[in-house]
Amino acid sequence: MRYSLFSLARQALRGHRDWQPVWRDAAPQASYDIIIVGGGGHGLATAYYLAKEHGIRKIAVLEKGWIGSGNAGRNTTIIRSNYLLPGNEPFYEWSMKLWEGLEQDLNYNTMVSQRGVLNLYHSDAQRDAFARRGNAMRLAGADAELLDADAVRRMLPFLDFDNARFPIKGGLLQRRGGTARHDAVVWGYARGASARGVDIIQNCEVTGFVRDGDRITGVTTTRGTIQAGKVGLAVAGSSSRVAEYAGLRLPIESHVLQAFVSEAIKPLIPGVVTFGAGHFYISQSDKGGLVFGGDIDGYNSYAQRGNLPTVEDVCEGGMALMPAIGRVRMLRSWGGLVDMSMDGSPIIDRTPLQGLYLNAGWCYGGFKATPGSGWCFAHLLARDEPHPVASAYRLDRFATGHLIDEKGQGAQPNLH
């Protein structure tokens, strides 16, 4: 059923009795052309674009729990394309363009809200680094503006301008950045994929691969063995565990990233703001909660929860930046299990095993990449060649030294 105000009104008159499931809860068939492991945003987007853009017929998405139960539902919902390096920026800008048309494409309101992303700077060196970034964005066709302190003050008068340890000197603004409703992205892609015949199979955990020599020909799951022409992994957070079933070691550590939301309040913060002298970023959801976060806890973890030092660090950053939130209460925290790669950038590539493809290493920034990642992974799976904007995301770049290291921290994932 097509969604619109008219269909909603029609259903309202009937007590909303005729709404159908948003996606089919499918049972596994014996074989598929392509199996996507992982029913998060990236996996579902991949399936959607495989069906829609490449006309692949038999596709399954296997999800060990319920769809969107991983990082798709545990992020701070920020979308942006403010990257520095040529390996990254064109990809994220392509993803941003997909966000801009997503609701009409999916006929599902994912609440893409381009209220702006502002990265504050606090020194001349940081200003120049942001200028370099902004210029790189402009070269890739993205929007970027470098603001001075007065312009920032006009936008966000309640920041601490006058008593700060690290005074705000300005910011890099991407007006097209903003937020989207994370769960809706999952549901929208699931609905679109399901309508195009993709089998979305929940509570189906992959336990191994079916191999024929160096070729992967299927997966074993908690719901039986399923044959596949190709298998794509989109299981960020668990990439190493699943790849290990195929005997692969990855350039990835699993870490915990905490995020926080406050009680709902009337509108205070218009867009997304990041603090440049500490690790803190914040936005306000349409429901009114302040959504904020900071650094990863910094140690390997599969626990989906973190500890107090990071909570304190994040709140300190928040109070240093905007002391007006002191009396606003933190309502919930959660921990995402993130794939921290060795240069802080993702991998979308073939693997040494024929028929097995990898989409991994999204660090703490996978949400904004969801449409682009799905688009490019679908391209790779369908055509066996990388999409031009994702061609740098090679698995062998660590061996060859063609790194994409935005922060320059090297092979130290907890510092990216």
Next chain:
Amino acid sequence: MMPDSNRLASGGLIDRSKTIGFSFDGRSYRGYAGDTLASALLANDVRLVGRSFKYHRPRGIMTAGPEEPNALVELRAGARREPNTRATTIALFDGLEAWSQNRWPSLRYDVGAINWLLSPLFVAGFYYKTFMWPAAFWEKVYEPAIRRAAGLGRASGEADPDTYEKINAFCDVLIIGGGAAGLAAALAAGRSGARIMLCDEDCTLGGRLNSDLGEVDGRPGADWARHVTAELEALPNVRILSRTSVFGVYDGGTYGALERVSDHLAEPQPHQSRQRYWKIVAKRAVLASGAIERPIVFGGNDRPGVMMAAGVRSYLNRYAVKPGRRAAVYTGCDDAWTTAFDLARSGVTVTAIIDHRATVAPQLRAEATRLAIPVHLGADVTQTRGGRRGLQAITLRRADGREQGLPVDLLAMSAGWSPHLALTTHLGHRPRWSEAHAAFVPDALPPGMSVAGAAAGAFGLAEALRQGTALGTAAAEATGFAITAAPAPRADDEPIALAPFWHLGSSSKAFIDFQHDVTSADVALAAREGFRSVELLKRYTTLGMATDQGKTSNINGQAMMAELTGRSMAEIGTTMFRAPATPVAIGALAGHHRGRDFRPTRLTAGHGWAEQSNASFVEAGAWLRAQWFAQPGETDWLTTVSREVRDVRSKVGVCDVSTLGKIDVQGSDAGTFLDRVYINMFSTLPVGKTRYGVMLREDGLVMDDGTAARFAPDHYVVSTTTANAAKVMQHLEHARQVLWPELDVQLVSVTEQWSQYSIAGPGARQLLDRLLGDVVDVSDAALPYLGCVEFTWRDVPARLFRVSFSGELGYEIAVPAQYGDAAIRAIMEAGAEFGIIPYGTEALGVMRIEKGHVAGNEINGTTTAADLGLGRMMSQKKDYIGRVLAHRPGLTDPDRPTLVGLRPINPMARLRAGAHMLALGAAPTTENDEGYVTSIAFSPALGHWIGLALVKRGPARHGERMRAYDPVRDGDTEVELVSPVFIDPQGARLHG
């Protein structure tokens, strides 16, 4: 209406001798010490206190505790305004000011209530299906409207004027909750001598004992709680934290708690914090957090006047307030009958006890008969009716199916109790469904935690006391303290019987999540649309995501979903509870780390002198460094900096370089060790010499640069950049302890121990000769370029290095930090006749750029030694950290951006760092991007701007013209690629 008209003539735990004035929505009222805002409002017959989130339904006070979903207010005014504050937990103080939320223009006449007419449209997730057309309208029209409508209270928008504290504490046994079970546990464990901390949310220990009339050890429960509190307070090993919520469980027996130090006052006393955040490390914990009463889902169950049964008892017994005049009780649980009895005894007319069950214990019926309360078994409430002031009548459906209206202004409801077990799940442990309790009960527990009382499903008083005693004893024993067995406190109540029931079919809205306006119809829609997992249900309907964190709503929503999808409660499970278990002010978690105290400020020993010398300072990591020293008449920084550069290059200048990292390296293998961490050789460095060195990370990229000076065969002093001092120390300790523990070498950071000043310029040697001539020979023969010497100067050890960052004849002198101030004053005094000037980091930067020296802008973690023009330093004779991986093809690609100098074609043009390098005429695209400008400076010597850049094949392109493209600053400058060494390429000045 008479003020205080609902107050009982006697009883309660309030202090009637202390009258307190307060206001709500601008009207003045009076209450008593011991009241909460909620009890005082009810005492004054204020029943309408808020509007709901989505439909703007009138809402009143539903509970008497922290689980309150409806009665949220804005507390205080001005910068201290706190939105979404639960009236049920606000201790009344004189002058308290509270305002209702989410209504306009007033609580009574709220325009938003028109949403009610659209409520058939506003079902769960309606916004996912609409607002898509036209696309541009989302940000401009739809979303702003949604955002304005959403949210509840308003933040002040001003900086929080109060302060917060953080404190660490350690104990043997932490007891969470000071109700019957917690007090019994504290008593048992406290008598053993173990270090006990007892945290309780309330201002008075006792929990339900303060609200119920049951007896313990033969005295009223509240009395017993006072008595036990006194005993505990007398024990030196017991620390009681009242008004303190334990909000989170973390690894290693760490608990987060929030103490509300002065929230019960109008404002904090001078020098008193508002709240104190405790980080408690406990060997054992006893969780005695009680239970939360469950509402019943039926039509119109949200009206002001529909209250939780136990909450009603709290108002009657603790606050001496009648929440209504004509009441009914609706339940499926024995416990709520007590509410009916207490109401009747307090003089409230109880028109009916309506119990969903067909049979109940005979003694309950007997008591009801004695109190002349009509009883309806197998009956339900199907509908409520009301006006602006709330409930006026209910519709009773009897066992025989007949319905009848009952005029009441108070309906006390209870579907039973759910253990408040959030803290048992914070480390990922899941509760288990218990049919016997009709509730989720704790199962696997965090290490060291046990659960006592209602939190463990022991809903009866006697059992809670027994469990508390047993678990308090066990916890103390587990931490090594002997217990002399004492009997558990006694109570003689009966276990509570209940039959679980969740909701009734209803033609009107039956609320599950009151604050978020989630109804039974929303849950049904979620089931229909496939959101059947409890987690999807939560996300789709927002069930349990309001400020009450689903305390009263989750279980009912989950139960309804289980029923709709034919699954058991055990199968469907529950959503995860996550910290904080109760909302915590962000300011409290930040403590004093805000404003200028956000991070520590490091000052060098010469800071005071620099201040006196009119320095402007700049943050360099945690340090403050002098950026420049303006002289009278200089109006802009560029004039000052250019003057400083000219003076250094023509006379002599001094710069505080104490912030650079200094690491003392000693041991017989010190030279071997440095050979392995630097790309160049240091074992061959003669004693009395200094050498520039570069360190790589193991991945082959440059980590840091600096010098190492050798003062003895087994003693080097390594310098690092300011920014990387700690990182290099960690790296070297890693190499020493992890990679090569067999080497005889020791490291210690001495950054803070030495003050160091760079003295540069043609007059540097004369100055030093004047200053030190009597103790050390500074002639070129005795101390040639890169020489170093240790000596004693004015009875203190000192070091002199002949090094230069500026390209001038230069030295660095180091003295112990406590003499840093004296040293800079002595240098300035000795230099006066040579025209010495102090210079700051900007002039330092200009001169290093003029010399083509790399710094942090170039050593940015993505450059190789070869990129920086330092490839020749990479030794072929030895292994060192980073050597192997530096030879990967991606790092040796000749196309890599490499260091080059820049000169603007138009000598007036300004260069800017961060511009990208494009070939002339090339379109500005990512594909055509050939590098970027890393550093820029105005060179006073050359009279124009200069720059350093990393450009593809840069060194091979000297003389080529390119564009420095800088659209974010409207800059587009034509430049020539030149050698990065702009001044004195032969180094004549250096060796002078």
Next chain:
Amino acid sequence: MRIPCPFCGERDVSEFAYHGDTAKRPDPATDDGQRRFFEAVYLRDNPAGPHRELWYHAQGCRSWLIVTRDVRTHEVLGAALATRGAA
């Protein structure tokens, strides 16, 4: 999370800096040195279970520690000085 430093005693995690797994530095002299260094520097087992890892007591005694920790539960199973426990 608390780490039992063999030198200082049990301390809060905030005093420590994390490094990662305990991969040995390969012998630089072998023919396939680049492959072996690549594997040691970049590839990780990343197990969901007990994990041997290096921590640095940055705000304490500056010892490097080999900590064994279950990364599913954050339970610390043991800690030893790296100088002693490197074997």
